[in-house]
Amino acid sequence: MSDLPATEAPTPNAPAVDEDVVRAALRRVKDPELNLNIVDLGLVYGIAVEGSRVTINMSLTSPGCPSGPEIMTAAEQQVRTLDGVEDVAVNLVWDPMWSPERIEPRIRAYMGF
Numbered sequence: 156m157s158d159l160p161a162t163e164a165p166t167p168n169a170p171a172v173d174e175d176v177v178r179a180a181l182r183r184v185k186d187p188e189l190n191l192n193i194v195d196l197g198l199v200y201g202i203a204v205e206g207s208r209v210t211i212n213m214s215l216t217s218p219g220c221p222s223g224p225e226i227m228t229a230a231e232q233q234v235r236t237l238d239g240v241e242d243v244a245v246n247l248v249w250d251p252m253w254s255p256e257r258i259e260p261r262i263r264a265y266m267g268f
Contacts, residue, residue: 172204172207172237172239173204174203177209177234177237178194178199178202180237181193181199181211181234182195183233184226186198187222193230194259195259195262196216196257196262197253197257198215198216198226198253198257207240207241207242208241209240209242210246211234213230213245213247214247214248214249214252214253223247
C-alpha cells in the first residue's frame with residue numbers, strides 16, 4: 156500500500172468551455188427594446204475563458220440604457236448554465252462607445268442601416 160494521499164480522478168469527458176461556447180450562450184440574451192441578441196448587436200466586446208472562470212467585457216447601446224442591469228444579469232446567468240463554468244465576471248465598458256456600426260453586418264442590412 157502506498158503512503159501517497161489519494162487523489163480524485165479527473166472527471167472523464169469534462170466539457171470544454173471556450174469562447175465559441177460562451178458566445179453561443181450569450182446569443183440567448185436579447186436587448187428587450189430591440190429584440191436582438193447582444194452578440195449580433197455588437198454589445199459583447201470581449202470574452203476570456205481561464206479554466207472555469209469566464210470574463211465578459213460588454214457595453215450597452217447607451218450609458219442611460221434602462222435595460223442595462225437586466226441585460227447584464229441575463230448574460231451572467233446564461234454563461235453560468237454552461238457545464239464547467241464556476242465563476243463569471245461581466246464588466247461594463249464604454250471604450251469604444253457602442254454605435255450601430257458594431258451591429259452584425261447582415262442584421263444591420265436587414266434593419267436598413
